[in-house]
Amino acid sequence: MRRTRQAFDEQLEQLEGRLIEMGTFVEAMLExxxxxxxxxxxxxxxxxxxxxxxxxxxxxxxxxxxxxxLALQQPMSRDLRTIGTVMKVxxxxxxxxxxxxxxxKTAIKLADEKYFRPLxxxxxxxxxxxxxLREALEALVAHDLERVARxxxxxxxxxxxxxxxxxxxxxxxxxxxxxxxxxVALVLVARYLxxxxxxxxxxxxxxxxxxxxxxxxxAASHRAEYEPEESMGAPPAEED
Amino acid sequence: xxxxxxxxxxxxxxxxxxxxxxxxxLFYDAFRALIDINVAIPARQITALIGPSGCGKSSFxxxxxxxxxxxxxxxxxxxVLLDGGSIYEDDTDxxxxxxxxxMVFQTPNPFPMSIYDNVAYGPRLHGFGGRDSLAEVVEKxxxxxxxxxxxxxxxxxxxxxLSGGQQQRLSIARVLAVGxxxxxxxxxxxxxxxxxxxxxxxxxxxLMERYTIVIVTHNMYxxxxxxxxxxxxxxxxxxEYGLTTxxxxxxxxxxxxxxxxxRFG
Numbered sequence: 001m002r003r004t005r006q007a008f009d010e011q012l013e014q015l016e017g018r019l020i021e022m023g024t025f026v027e028a029m030l031e032x033x034x035x036x037x038x039x040x041x042x043x044x045x046x047x048x049x050x051x052x053x054x055x056x057x058x059x060x061x062x063x064x065x066x067x068x069x070l071a072l073q074q075p076m077s078r079d080l081r082t083i084g085t086v087m088k089v090x091x092x093x094x095x096x097x098x099x100x101x102x103x104x105k106t107a108i109k110l111a112d113e114k115y116f117r118p119l120x121x122x123x124x125x126x127x128x129x130x131x132x133l134r135e136a137l138e139a140l141v142a143h144d145l146e147r148v149a150r151x152x153x154x155x156x157x158x159x160x161x162x163x164x165x166x167x168x169x170x171x172x173x174x175x176x177x178x179x180x181x182x183x184v185a186l187v188l189v190a191r192y193l194x195x196x197x198x199x200x201x202x203x204x205x206x207x208x209x210x211x212x213x214x215x216x217x218x219a220a221s222h223r224a225e226y227e228p229e230e231s232m233g234a235p236p237a238e239e240d
Numbered sequence: 241x242x243x244x245x246x247x248x249x250x251x252x253x254x255x256x257x258x259x260x261x262x263x264x265x266l267f268y269d270a271f272r273a274l275i276d277i278n279v280a281i282p283a284r285q286i287t288a289l290i291g292p293s294g295c296g297k298s299s300f301x302x303x304x305x306x307x308x309x310x311x312x313x314x315x316x317x318x319x320v321l322l323d324g325g326s327i328y329e330d331d332t333d334x335x336x337x338x339x340x341x342x343m344v345f346q347t348p349n350p351f352p353m354s355i356y357d358n359v360a361y362g363p364r365l366h367g368f369g370g371r372d373s374l375a376e377v378v379e380k381x382x383x384x385x386x387x388x389x390x391x392x393x394x395x396x397x398x399x400x401x402l403s404g405g406q407q408q409r410l411s412i413a414r415v416l417a418v419g420x421x422x423x424x425x426x427x428x429x430x431x432x433x434x435x436x437x438x439x440x441x442x443x444x445x446x447l448m449e450r451y452t453i454v455i456v457t458h459n460m461y462x463x464x465x466x467x468x469x470x471x472x473x474x475x476x477x478x479x480e481y482g483l484t485t486x487x488x489x490x491x492x493x494x495x496x497x498x499x500x501x502x503r504f505g
Contacts, residue, residue, distance in 0.1 A: 004502070005501075005502050005503060008502075074461055075501070076460065076464075076488045076489075076500040076501055076502075077488060077489065077490065077491055077496075077497050077500050077501050078497065078501065079501050080488070080489060081489065081490070212490075213489060213490025214490075
């Protein structure tokens with residue numbers, strides 16, 4: 001019994017390790033994608049696009065690992081919550097990889113254009129969401145609810161920055177119609193980053209579930225999206 | 241009882257309560273096998289009792305129909321209420337009690353007689369006097385135990401010729417024949433293969449509509465599959481009792497967590 005349990009513990013540790021590996025890989029994709037955008041680096045952007053296959057393969061391999069543990073170990077309690085959490089979290093991480101690809105494609109599209117003004121907010125948002133991703137995954141491994149709280153706080157800051165970018169770009173579009181195509185492309189990048197932040201919040205919420213057994217939406221900004229009275233007649237909250 | 245213990249023990253189930261224990265203690269001579277058990281078992285649901293060997297779960301089950309009376313060294317303190325009335329009164333008719341609260345054991349125990357006589361045994365013993373004919377009671381009970389279709393053409397065959405799984409369903413039919421409200425099951429599937437186990441589990445879910453079922457099982461997955469409430473026993477104490485989903489997904493007590501995750505030993 002002891003030995004079986006030990007082997008299962010090792011499998012769970014391995015599972016967490018693979019998730020961290022995938023998270024680190026996807027975070028690097030994001031860093032490169034925004035780097036390619038800032039530096040007009042088409043080669044780097046293409047690397048990001050090619051890397052997506054690897055991220056997808058990692059996603060499938062980890063899911064398979066989870067399914068195997070569910071089938072063979074019939075986990076209970078925290079073990080069950082851990083495996084359920086990992087299965088959900090890989091979907092969020094995989095999605096962050098997809099957004100990185102979207103940013104890389106934008107980098108290729110804008111490679112020959114001079115920006116109408118130096119990129120400032122996008123690199124700042126990128127730093128914030130990369131930090132959030134790292135914090136969320138470290139929270140999972142370290143069973144750290146304080147890190148969970150920090151991710152959620154940080155999401156508010158990202159949202160503020162996103163609204164600021166939106167306002168700025170609206171103004172620029174009105175004043176300088178000739179930059180509209182580029183401004184639209186860049187505002188979409190900011191939107192991708194804002195969505196990536198939301199995925200890191202999802203991850204943080206799952207970590208909270210894993211630790212407490214309570215399944216709940218923690219970020220106030222996210223809750224609002226799900227309250228029916230708040231969204232009367234409005235299109236459903238964006239879900240990826 | 242301390243405050244913290246009360247907190248973790250009783251999550252009072254909603255709805256009608258069939259059985260309630262109050263400060264139940266069981267001694268075998270000087271050994272205290274059950275310690276202050278307070279629990280409310282809901283009617284027409286399945287309650288599973290889990291815990292390592294020797295934790296008191298079977299002893300507890302036997303308190304619910306006074307089977308421990310048969311053990312000379314056993315002494316019960318506290319009370320067990322069935323539909324609100326004590327079963328440990330001086331004038332309790334124990335034979336009647338065991339009709340209302342029937343028990344199915346670990347190993348199927350058919351009498352060496354025909355299938356029909358096995359099921360008719362209880363009604364005959366208790367002075368059969370219902371509206372239905374004896375043959376009707378036998379058929380109803382065998383149907384109730386999901387055995388009728390397999391044996392209806394061979395009712396005179398010896399019960400010993402049935403397979404293990406059929407014998408266990410016959411044991412259940414025998415209990416049903418005397419018209420109980422409560423079925424106590426003490427590891428009813430531990431001697432059965434997975435297919436026979438599956439049939440008994442399905443049968444339990446059918447029986448739940450009419451009977452209150454309390455099952456002792458070593459198989460946590462069985463507890464999680466069939467029960468709505470689960471109690472975890474350890475060293476004579478009821479450590480945690482609550483919704484089965486809570487016990488297996490998010491138990492409150494570390495000892496329960498260790499047990500359901502296989503971290504004991």
